Amino acid sequence: MRIILLGPPGAGKGTQSKRLVERHGVVQLSTGDMLRAAVAAGTPIGLEAKDIMARGQLVPDAIVVAIVADRIEEADCARGFILDGFPRTVAQAEALDAMLREKKLALDVVIELKVDEAALLARVEKRIAESGGEARADDNAEALAKRLEVYRSQTAPLVEYYARTGQLVSIDGMQPIEAVAAEIDKVIKASAEA
Ligand code: ADP
Numbered sequence: 001m002r003i004i005l006l007g008p009p010g011a012g013k014g015t016q017s018k019r020l021v022e023r024h025g026v027v028q029l030s031t032g033d034m035l036r037a038a039v040a041a042g043t044p045i046g047l048e049a050k051d052i053m054a055r056g057q058l059v060p061d062a063i064v065v066a067i068v069a070d071r072i073e074e075a076d077c078a079r080g081f082i083l084d085g086f087p088r089t090v091a092q093a094e095a096l097d098a099m100l101r102e103k104k105l106a107l108d109v110v111i112e113l114k115v116d117e118a119a120l121l122a123r124v125e126k127r128i129a130e131s132g133g134e135a136r137a138d139d140n141a142e143a144l145a146k147r148l149e150v151y152r153s154q155t156a157p158l159v160e161y162y163a164r165t166g167q168l169v170s171i172d173g174m175q176p177i178e179a180v181a182a183e184i185d186k187v188i189k190a191s192a193e194a
Pocket of ligand 1: 008031035054056058059060064088
């Protein structure tokens with residue numbers, strides 16, 4: 001099972017990915033988590049990414065593409081993976097296509113979580129409030145506004161990209177977590193039978 005979860009910040013990609021990991025035994029590949037780990041460890045990539053991420057901008061395509069290319073070579077990805085937060089630009093999507101083609105692998109489905117912007121702000125504010133002062137460097141009003149703008153301009157075009165390839169399914173991400181999860185399971189089942 002190879003899936004992309006697509007959606008703006010706060011759409012629920014991380015929550016749904018973690019559930020899929022538990023239920024289906026696949027790995028979650030979150031470029032956000034990987035980059036945060038690099039920042040925390042102070043690696044060269046982390047040093048380059050730190051300020052870019054805190055501002056809510058995108059880390060250069062070449063960096064994230066290289067990270068993902070390395071990661072999907074690892075043994076635990078053989079059973080499948082959920083891409084959460086990657087691809088985020090058309091160039092990244094093209095790089096992913098090339099990577100998969102080379103490995104003779106295909107994506108099963110691209111699932112878009114659709115959420116309205118007012119709800120996203122409320123969700124991220126809640127995440128900040130619950131963080132007990134340990135909020136992510138980019139969970140603040142200014143960086144969030146930037147992340148939403150970047151989503152609209154750089155990532156939203158991927159909806160069209162995957163609609164053209166016939167791999168896109170859109171789900172209403174405004175529903176309760178369990179209802180979204182049930183729809184995702186249905187989509188995965190249907191794509192497995194296709
Ligand atoms: P969000 O909750 O906003 O979806 P993520 O945890 O996925 O956030 O990512 C946080 C930050 O990490 C992004 O704002 C960006 O700076 C960087 N990042 C994560 N994935 C990518 C990617 N695929 N391409 C470029 N930058 C990325």
